[in-house]
Amino acid sequence: MLSEKQAIAKITPMSLQGRNACSYHDIMIIKGEGKMNERKSxxxxxxxxxxxxxxxxxxxxxxxxxxxxxxxxxxxxxxxxxxxxxxxxxxxxx
Structure with a gap:
């Protein structure tokens, strides 16, 4: 599992699309925690x-x-x- 800082570092400026900071959702997607809910859905x-x-x-x-x-x-x-x-x-x- 990635730490929060590692997860934030993996997000490129392109993926931020003009936002100043990463959202919780961005971090969870990188960590892979958002995928389980997608599978269930x-x-x-x-x-x-x-x-x-x-x-x-x-x-x-x-x-x-x-x-x-x-x-x-x-x-x-x-x-x-x-x-x-x-x-x-x-x-x-x-």
Whole structure:
């Protein structure tokens, strides 16, 4: 682990983008402590999207094929339908 002074020294003037001092966030990113929260957040997002994909697959009547052979077994046309519906739902949520 880097000390706080070492972490501050690693930040280049370019990354400061006109700021006079480093923020706590900058130091945590360099130390690597901010990455754990990012991983947890991405996992939650991917779980949520996976659930939505399964729901849409059941609506399209392809849930059996997905469970049996996986997502790779879908044709490009069916994958496009699924992706389009997923995209529409994500837009509605915003």
């Amino acid at each position: 991405k996992k939650k997002q991917s779980d949520f999207i996976e659930e939505m994909k399964m729901e849409i697959a059941s609506e399209l009547g392809i849930i059996g094929q997905v469970q049996k052979d996986g997502w790779d077994s879908l044709s490009p046309r069916v994958s496009g339908k699924l992706g389009g519906k997923l995209s529409q739902r994500l837009k509605k949520m915003k």
